Amino acid sequence: MENYSLDQVKQKLDTFPIRLEVSEKCSLIDPKKRGLILPDRSAARQICEGIIEKRDNGVDRSLALLIQAFEMDSPMILRSAFCLNMINDEEEKKFLQQMKFTNKEYEGLLREPKTGYSELEIIDAAIHVDDAKKKKISREVLPDLLATRQFELIPACTSALITLKPHVYGARGASQNEDLQQLYNKVIGIAVNALDGLFNGANRTEKEILMNYMRGTLCDEGTPPEEQGPRFPCRRSTASVQKLESCCCVKRYSSDEEVQFRTVMEMVEEASVDDLFATDCVHNLVHEEWHNRLKKSNKVTTESCSTLGKGKLYTPNQRFLCHLVGFIVFMLYFAWYIVDFRTTFQYWSPDVVMLAYAASLTMQEVNEFLRRNKRVNAVSLCGFCHCNKYLKEILNYFDMLALLFMWAGLSLKLWLTWGCFPANRDLKNDFCFFNRNNAQLLETQWFVSPQTQYVCQMILTTSFLLWGFRSVSFLNRFQRTGPVISMLKSLLVKDLVPFLLILLVIFYLFGVFFFNLLFPVVAALSSKTNTTEYRLNATVQILTLPFHLLFTNFDKIGFETTSSTESQDVGRVAHPDGFGWFNNLFMFVFLTLSNIVMLNLLIARFNLTVISMHSRALGIWRRTYYEMLQEYKNISFLPPPFSFLEYPIRIIIRCKKQHIRRSKVGQKPRGYWSHESEYPEDYLEFLKFQAAIFREIRPKLLNEITRNKSDTEILKSHAVNVSATASQNLVEYLQRLETKIESMEEILSKRKKNRKANFHRKRDFDNEPEAAPDGLEKVESS
Numbered sequence: 001m002e003n004y005s006l007d008q009v010k011q012k013l014d015t016f017p018i019r020l021e022v023s024e025k026c027s028l029i030d031p032k033k034r035g036l037i038l039p040d041r042s043a044a045r046q047i048c049e050g051i052i053e054k055r056d057n058g059v060d061r062s063l064a065l066l067i068q069a070f071e072m073d074s075p076m077i078l079r080s081a082f083c084l085n086m087i088n089d090e091e092e093k094k095f096l097q098q099m100k101f102t103n104k105e106y107e108g109l110l111r112e113p114k115t116g117y118s119e120l121e122i123i124d125a126a127i128h129v130d131d132a133k134k135k136k137i138s139r140e141v142l143p144d145l146l147a148t149r150q151f152e153l154i155p156a157c158t159s160a161l162i163t164l165k166p167h168v169y170g171a172r173g174a175s176q177n178e179d180l181q182q183l184y185n186k187v188i189g190i191a192v193n194a195l196d197g198l199f200n201g202a203n204r205t206e207k208e209i210l211m212n213y214m215r216g217t218l219c220d221e222g223t224p225p226e227e228q229g230p231r232f233p234c235r236r237s238t239a240s241v242q243k244l245e246s247c248c249c250v251k252r253y254s255s256d257e258e259v260q261f262r263t264v265m266e267m268v269e270e271a272s273v274d275d276l277f278a279t280d281c282v283h284n285l286v287h288e289e290w291h292n293r294l295k296k297s298n299k300v301t302t303e304s305c306s307t308l309g310k311g312k313l314y315t316p317n318q319r320f321l322c323h324l325v326g327f328i329v330f331m332l333y334f335a336w337y338i339v340d341f342r343t344t345f346q347y348w349s350p351d352v353v354m355l356a357y358a359a360s361l362t363m364q365e366v367n368e369f370l371r372r373n374k375r376v377n378a379v380s381l382c383g384f385c386h387c388n389k390y391l392k393e394i395l396n397y398f399d400m401l402a403l404l405f406m407w408a409g410l411s412l413k414l415w416l417t418w419g420c421f422p423a424n425r426d427l428k429n430d431f432c433f434f435n436r437n438n439a440q441l442l443e444t445q446w447f448v449s450p451q452t453q454y455v456c457q458m459i460l461t462t463s464f465l466l467w468g469f470r471s472v473s474f475l476n477r478f479q480r481t482g483p484v485i486s487m488l489k490s491l492l493v494k495d496l497v498p499f500l501l502i503l504l505v506i507f508y509l510f511g512v513f514f515f516n517l518l519f520p521v522v523a524a525l526s527s528k529t530n531t532t533e534y535r536l537n538a539t540v541q542i543l544t545l546p547f548h549l550l551f552t553n554f555d556k557i558g559f560e561t562t563s564s565t566e567s568q569d570v571g572r573v574a575h576p577d578g579f580g581w582f583n584n585l586f587m588f589v590f591l592t593l594s595n596i597v598m599l600n601l602l603i604a605r606f607n608l609t610v611i612s613m614h615s616r617a618l619g620i621w622r623r624t625y626y627e628m629l630q631e632y633k634n635i636s637f638l639p640p641p642f643s644f645l646e647y648p649i650r651i652i653i654r655c656k657k658q659h660i661r662r663s664k665v666g667q668k669p670r671g672y673w674s675h676e677s678e679y680p681e682d683y684l685e686f687l688k689f690q691a692a693i694f695r696e697i698r699p700k701l702l703n704e705i706t707r708n709k710s711d712t713e714i715l716k717s718h719a720v721n722v723s724a725t726a727s728q729n730l731v732e733y734l735q736r737l738e739t740k741i742e743s744m745e746e747i748l749s750k751r752k753k754n755r756k757a758n759f760h761r762k763r764d765f766d767n768e769p770e771a772a773p774d775g776l777e778k779v780e781s782s
Helices: 006-014 022-029 041-054 061-072 075-083 089-102 120-127 141-147 153-169 174-200 204-215 238-246 264-271 280-290 316-339 349-371 395-419 422-434 450-477 482-518 532-550 576-614 617-633 647-663 681-700 711-767 774-781
Strands: 232-235 259-262 375-380 383-388
Touching: 006 022, 022 681, 041 061, 041 075, 061 075, 061 089, 075 141, 089 120, 120 141, 120 153, 120 232, 141 153, 141 174, 153 174, 153 232, 153 264, 174 204, 174 280, 174 681, 204 264, 204 280, 204 681, 232 264, 259 264, 264 280, 280 316, 280 617, 316 349, 316 450, 316 617, 349 395, 349 617, 349 647, 395 450, 450 482, 450 617, 482 532, 482 576, 482 617, 532 576, 576 617
Parallel strands: none
Antiparallel strands: 232 259, 375 383
16 A cells, blocks of 8 residues: 555555554554655565574574664664564664663663553664674664654654663764764754744644644543543653762662653653744744644643643733833833932832832742753753753843843942941931921932942943843844844854953953053152052053954054153053054054954955854744743743742742652653554544645655755755756656566466466367277177
8 A cells, every 4th residue: 555645555454454553543544654764675685584584593583684784874774664564663672672781871761561562762772882792883783773663753763862861962083973963954954844843834733732732732531631642652851860970868860760751742852952933833833822822632621731831811912912011111120220210219118119129120030940840951152051031041141141230239329327336326216307397308419428329320221231231132023023133142252251261362362462561660660560550551452452452542542752851651642662663663564463353354254153143043033932932931021129028939839839849750650652542632643644645745754854944955855856856756666667677577487377378278288098989889889
């Protein structure tokens, strides 16, 4: 039925005399080997027979082929076995048992046989690394194994990405890193092609089933949240395991305890790949959840799905709008508070509002820290590392600094207003006593110096400035401004920061050189060089002179030269010989290096970054869009300054849930996804829909993706896809010719046999003696 159309296959299955399970029907609709470019049967038969003869040790033939394919990391052996239909789930189970028997350190993805078989197990075995036996990742075989997954292809790809990421960014050597990066990109391509194919080929009802499958809400009525599914086994990331092992209350986890059962979206979030978030499937899921438009499974109650939306009364979009308006009001009030500081310094009522804002924003940040308090794998300037997920976001540092300056400014103001200068309390009491009508007005500027008030005002103003930078995060919600912010962040972090580090080194070297050239200490009066003012002026001149040259502030460097009546003065009167060399040569050398070479290099670097990120910015923004969804799912509907009463309750509830979750570490949920007989109706419908779509797109799963890439990479991917399509068409054409030739040979052999049989029959008939009449035989006998 491989060459039949989908309608013909369904018609055959409807008239099949034996009742088949849904999984068996899906296997017939969507054969595994359609995703591979298979050799012809004669070549495959020769390869397999040669391998079986070499491994004639009593092992099953199919198992011997699978073992040899893994040991040699040979996709040709694997494809030959698939071509001859010698690999199925039973053979994969035997291979896993053999691997566990020969490698005692490998315990497998699922140690308990009662949990059933998962297609992810052989993927985990292909990625398993054993340094003692020099067993490495099966780089060539892994993409073919992923392309042949029938029911768990997307979870298998995301699980492989989670496991591969530390190996990719932690590889030693350029060649090894390049090979692993190519493997990583192939796995991403399979996952993206599968997600796009399912979403683009689905109708409205099928899209709802697909979204519920991604969220893990295809379950029966009354199912508790921890047993909703489907969920798939996935190893913890390296960062999560190290964090849990570092806790004093948690022992080292075994291989079985490192495995968690997660939904597809949880695995996508853990994989943290921009290409997955850039797919229309994931983005549509996130967009619909912003407005709570997704319909849950028909058999799932509202109580069982309450953990998905977090907010039962308000959508994340409503919460976002409420906090946006509240933040605008906060910025307007904060601006009035620090601009009209003379007035706000006199009264206590503005301080109460500011304290409520500070408490609400602090509790909101603590709640966000607890929500994202887990270690993730990240790529930094120093290489691959494990960092806290909350600290990975740059804007969170602005939040912490803004809160720090805000609390410092408010504390100083309250201390100045109500707690400082105890000697002046009698004066304040006298002022209030003789001005009973204006007792609420306390002219504190009479008792606090203007300089002290200025310091307090500038601390609060710094907090306002940091909150203003933080307000840019609200613009990530919109598609037009979000990609621009992503590009701006990349320019500042990846380009400007390294450039400034190089520039600071150059400025420091030229600053010291120019200072000694213009203001040599040997030519200054000893009475001036021993003062603190001279040292301070020298330091300022070393640090600022290169910046004045860079920004062409020539009025700041118009020094005078010393004469017989005037001594040398730092920043004003320069040495005559040094000033001549500076004015005629070294100033032009510095300006050529800094203004022409370095600045143009920075502009060119910015240009390259913008060009490369223009096509990838949409994927980065869609990932940020998803992270904002998670934030506003868990945020209070009440904006500051009214939310400081709600967050303590939220934090206590979160801590209790984390304690319960830690007590259940290593326990596997009992879900229907491990037993086919317990599959709900919606999940069966999804499997049928998935099989029908994969039958059409499976030959294209190994194609290069062309989305979320630069123009050059898109052109390369397009060329690779065209050549792969042409090769696939050529192979299919040759296979059809081979089939026709085999059928013609069979017909010819049958005709030859028939001719030979007719010839023998005719010869035998001719050699038989003719029978005499009955009367003649009687006469002769008488």
